Amino acid sequence: MPNRLATSTSPYLQQHRDNPVDWWEWGPEAFAEARRRDVPIFLSVGYAACHWCHVMAHESFEDEAVGGALDAGFVAIKVDREERPDVDAVYMQVTTAMTGHGGWPMTCLLTPEGEPFWAGTYLPRPQLMQLLRAVTDGWAQDPQRLREGGARIVAALEEAAAAAPTAGSAPPLVEDDLAAAVAQLAREYDHQWGGFGGAPKFPPSMVLAFLLRHHGRTGDPSALRIARDTCEAIARSGTYDQLDGGFARYAVDRAWVVPHFEKMLYDNALLLGVYADLARLDMGSRPWAERVVRETVDWLLKDLWTEQAAFASSLDADTDGVEGLTYVWTPDQLCQALGDEDGQRAAELLGVTPSGTFEHGTSTLQLRQDPQDPAWWRSVRERLQLHRTLRPQPGRDDKVVTAWNGLLIASLAHAGWVFEEPDWVDVAARCARFVLDTHVVDGRLRRSSRHGTVGAALGVAEDYGNLADGLLALHRATGDRAWLEEAGTLLASALDLFGQPDGTFSATGIDAERLVLTPRGEGDNAEPGGASSLALAVLRHGAQAADASHLDLAASALQAMAPIARQAPRFAGWALVAAEELAAGPLLVTLSPLPGSAEGPGAGADDRIGALDPLGTAARRGPTGVLVVDGDVALTSTGGVRTATVCRGTTCDLPTTAADALPSVPGG
Structure with a gap:
């Protein structure tokens, strides 16, 4: 029977809707439930595309014994880090401080007030069950000790944040x-x-x-x-x-x-x-x-x-629980898709070896050098693309x-x-x-x-x-x-x-x-x-x-x-x-609409293609970081010729029709 996550707008949470775990979404209701039952919170944070999140889900969260232990001793909360980056950031800060590293899935144990007293990442099922039993026993025997531990962790991180440099205490970047x-x-x-x-x-x-x-x-x-x-x-x-x-x-x-x-x-x-x-x-x-x-x-x-x-x-x-299944190849698979001659040639070009560069004799595809015959490569690429569409595809x-x-x-x-x-x-x-x-x-x-x-x-x-x-x-x-x-x-x-x-x-x-x-x-x-x-x-x-x-x-x-x-x-x-x-200023180049195009916002894009447009060409080849507004109707052409203005910070030059007046890379 689906749990509370069934109505979530997060695909990651939806992946856990049928777990034998009484999951809650992050919110005041979950914390109120933890206070009502006087139990700690089991917080699990991940995201839908995460490989190790899937591993922990299959090993543990789909397991009846794990679900029973979580439901008996905790309020279990599942968070999609992509929906709640604030929650993720706070408890990742804790996890990194306590363990020296971070990552997902992130697992934290909290007091009913949200203070963390244990943090980690992926846990195999045996270690997870051991942790759940120990914390359940510890909370039953001496919850105050765990509460005090959580309060100390929060206080230490608050103290570290207060000691960080404040705005204005460091000189500006020059x-x-x-x-x-x-x-x-x-x-x-x-x-x-x-x-x-x-x-x-x-x-x-x-x-x-x-x-x-x-x-x-x-x-x-x-x-x-x-x-x-x-x-x-x-x-x-x-x-x-x-x-x-x-x-x-x-x-x-x-x-x-x-x-x-x-x-x-x-x-x-x-x-x-x-x-x-x-x-x-x-x-x-x-x-x-x-x-x-x-x-x-x-x-x-x-x-x-x-x-x-x-x-x-x-x-x-x-894909289907196998990492990289859609993307990796063996030499035999290339030959099956392309024929022996093209398959062997493609394997050499793409670094697909008999021993493999990944797992189980499979290889990722690399293109370390350009193919000598581009037309042949286009044909091969199209055929391999088609063949790959017939494979199971990763979830989205x-x-x-x-x-x-x-x-x-x-x-x-x-x-x-x-x-x-x-x-x-x-x-x-x-x-x-x-x-x-x-x-x-x-x-x-x-x-x-x-x-x-x-x-x-x-x-x-x-x-x-x-x-x-x-x-x-x-x-x-x-x-x-x-x-x-x-x-x-x-x-x-x-x-x-x-x-x-x-x-x-x-x-x-x-x-x-x-x-x-x-x-x-x-x-x-x-x-x-x-x-x-x-x-x-x-x-x-x-x-x-x-x-x-x-x-x-x-x-x-x-x-x-x-x-x-x-x-x-x-x-x-x-x-x-x-x-x-x-x-750089910031540097802003504003171009008038291309003469002959419809004089309106965004107009002239199709007309510019292939047109003689030295100002537009110079702007496109200009330094990265120069902002270019292309086609501002507030700037008019001069004598039927496109014009540009260049502003540095709050100072602007007079309009120009000369492409060499636009910014360029020093020494370029």
């Missing part, structure tokens, strides 16, 4: 700091395989975006080299889907050969923007970088586009997350402008319209929806920042000021909800549920943090709307992020993106 960040990244760079650090290895999308902007502003060749070589290493590896396009979440090895196979919307949104910028900045990289962009857009539209005109969250790592988490759709709106609109693909811009606009129409309820942005039904969770800072940034990207790609106005309205609400007296941003709104600890969001991890996403959106809005107060506010917010940017730039990539754009 150009020397940005150069020092590049130097530190260069020291941590993996010169053999690209990226940073060892295994597991995550695509460093935000750091790559920073490096491209630093090169665009300074001409620093090392920044471009690190970004270019990392992008190529990933694009040719098993972490990139060589058949369908799209990136897996991370690799389990240094060489990017074997991915953890889930595909997340936020990773692909961020990387889409990086590869689009690399393609416009470095002509030597353009052929393969543009290929990656086009393949990834095709995959996004095929596998993550929903009936509601927005993008789903992820594809699972597992089809909830629509505001923040992640905001990232994709921004990247898709930008890529559509870079490659003159107006259909991509139109898709981004349709997605933005759905999120604005569905996720804003009584003026308050919500976190997510599913099948057109909006969830109850309130939007957090990253939802506001990323969505506003997507709307600003649409303004730039179309020239339509309606998107700029929508972004301004959203940011005005964000400042009321998240703005602090010292000029910083909180991770959750003033109307958010009070948790045992305040969620911290000063850094960037797998996706932009709330503070940096708002800082970047406020900065870009300040430039595009000529709002000097927003430029000042962005500078204040970035100052609060300066310590982590200096100490650990790998975990401040989005903040460094904003700092680079601020150091």
Whole structure:
């Protein structure tokens, strides 16, 4: 019989609807039940695409004995970290502090007041049962000891938070700091395989975006080299889907050969923007970088586009309970799909070996070098794609997350402008319209929806920042000021909800549920943090709307992020993106509509394709980080010739028709 999770808008929670566990969703009712029964809380946090979440579910949560132990001694709460990033952040902070590492599934034991006294990640069934028995006995014999332990943990973390640098206590980021960040990244760079650090290895999308902007502003060749070589290493590896396009979440090895196979919307949104910028900045990289962009857009539209005109969250790592089943191949399987001659040739090209590069003699597909016969490879790729569609397919988490759709709106609109693909811009606009129409309820942005039904969770800072940034990207790609106005309205609400007296941003709104600890969001991890996403959106809005107060506010917010940017730039990539754009001015290029096109917002996109447009071409080939508003009807053509204005911060030049007056890469 389904449990309480059956009515959830989270596919992850729905996966547990038939467990023999009396699961509760996070909420006051669950805590009231724990107080009524005077039992601790068993908190389990995960997400739908998580491989080890599935493993623990099959081993433990589908087991009658585990269910009986949980129901007898605990109130069991299941949380989708993607719906409740605030809850996830608080208890991940606890888990990391107590164990030295974090990850999912996350398991925490709490007092009925929410104070944690035990935390960990994946537990095999025997260890889980041992833990449940010990805690049940301990709570029955001396609950006060466990309560006091939870109170001490909370107090220690509060004390550590109070000792952290406050806004204004650190000097603001200056150009020397940005150069020092590049130097530190260069020291941590993996010169053999690209990226940073060892295994597991995550695509460093935000750091790559920073490096491209630093090169665009300074001409620093090392920044471009690190970004270019990392992008190529990933694009040719098993972490990139060589058949369908799209990136897996991370690799389990240094060489990017074997991915953890889930595909997340936020990773692909961020990387889409990086590869689009690399393609416009470095002509030597353009052929393969543009290929990656086009393949990834095709995959996004095929596998993550929903009936509601927005993008789903992820594809699972597992298929039928087997990790990577859809994606890996043996030489025999290639020959069965392609015939012996083409199969053997494809195996050599794609690194599919008799012993395998993954498990059980299977291999991921890698494209370490371009095929000598592109037409042959196109045919092979199409045949393998068709053959793969006949295999079982991974599950899809089809909830629509505001923040992640905001990232994709921004990247898709930008890529559509870079490659003159107006259909991509139109898709981004349709997605933005759905999120604005569905996720804003009584003026308050919500976190997510599913099948057109909006969830109850309130939007957090990253939802506001990323969505506003997507709307600003649409303004730039179309020239339509309606998107700029929508972004301004959203940011005005964000400042009321998240703005602090010292000029910083909180991770959750003033109307958010009070948790045992305040969620911290000063850094960037797998996706932009709330503070940096708002800082970047406020900065870009300040430039595009000529709002000097927003430029000042962005500078204040970035100052609060300066310590982590200096100490650990790998975990401040989005903040460094904003700092680079601020150091450049920010620079804003505004182009008048192309003469001969319909004079209206967003007009002329089709007409520009193939047209003689030196200003548009120069803008597209300009430095990464320069904001370009293309087709602003407020700017008129001069004598039938397209014109442009260039603004640096609050100072603008006179309109020009000369392409060489637009910003360019120093030394480029």
